[in-house]
Amino acid sequence: MIAESPPDDGGDLLHRRFFYADRLGADNLFRGVVAAIFGTTKDELKRTGKRPWLERLQAEGFFLIDLAPYPVNGLSGAARRRALIDAVPGCVSRAARLSPDGVVVIKADLYPMLEGPLRDADLPLLQDGPIAFPLGNTRAEFVDGFNRARSKLGA
Template structure:
């Protein structure tokens, strides 16, 4: 019971942080796999001390004239919001070994609510599970399979993400 309460509190903190940076019009929706397991790390937390790989990688490409640092993350999140960029996770809670496919119908509903102009799926398993359903639904999803920018995949992420941004 205590773990469930703690998980609900973290989920609420993440939702509030994301809502703060949600654009009025979502031009570019990024769909990642799941939030990090660590309660103090999340794409939309402005004060992440370590392992903020996804945020930094996205910011470097979308905001190429600004180097992401811990001290300017809140400002960069505002700039991403102002450009219409928003990130959601396929799975609402950290990865725990469960398969991702059961989360795809809910993802479709969340995407319909956000009505993005473009969608990029980040991480191979997210692409493999979600792309067919999004494409069948006629959603504006990129056909580029973008790897997560870690574990030696940083260069591949940069290349694939850039191709997806260019409209592939």
């Protein structure tokens, strides 16, 4: 999976996200990914916490890398876009080193930036179009798009 960038947590544990196992918080990406892959519900996550699901993702070979290796969420629109475009070659290189069975780009505006470079690098992009970021109001759309893409692996 390729997402935009790590969020700027400002040093506040309440703002840490995907890989921070000690607190679930408002981690829409994590919630969406485990809902898509494992069918995990909000109640299950509240009961179990993140750690068992992070361990399961790792055990089953799922990786999440970011297009930009540093936070871009605080940048203006133009600066953010420029930072993301500039980060494409490095991201494609990192993805290639992982030798993935498949790649899913998470966030609709990243897909046009990454589609050509990923395909040019012979990386197995699984989706045919953008997949929305899994916010509360787009989580069902994300789960559907993610699973359609993942179905190309025969999973």
